[in-house]
Amino acid sequence: MTAAFTVRVQDDVAEKLDKIAELSDRSRAYLAAQAIEEYVAREEWQLAEIQAGLDAADRGEFASDEEVAAVIAKYIKPAGKQ
Template sequence: MTAAFTVRVQDEIAEKLDRIAALSDRSRANLAAQAIEDYVAREEWQLAEIQAGIDEADRGEFASANELASVVAKYVKAARQA
């Protein structure tokens, strides 16, 4: 089942969407639906990861000082070599 609703965008965005639709031989509605699907999937994943981190913190599951220092050292070393 699909649901339909109206989305308002600035004229400039609608014009760009129309150009992309024409170049890709797809409809404006198809492109907009795909963009919304992509956004929802990305946000759903990100919010789940954030919640998992909060849950870990609530359980007191933190990295040790040595684990943290090891990660920081890895990136400092890489930055110095660049």
């Protein structure tokens, strides 16, 4: 089942969407639906990850000082070794 609704965008965005639709041989509605689906999936994942982190923090599950230092060490070179 699908739901229909109206969304308003700036004229320049609609024009760009029309051009992309024409070049990709897709409809404006198809591209808009794809963009919304991708946005919803990404936001759903991100919010779930944030909630999982908050739940872990509520349980007192934190990285140790040694674990944090090990992660930082992977990205920061020691002084003099550039």
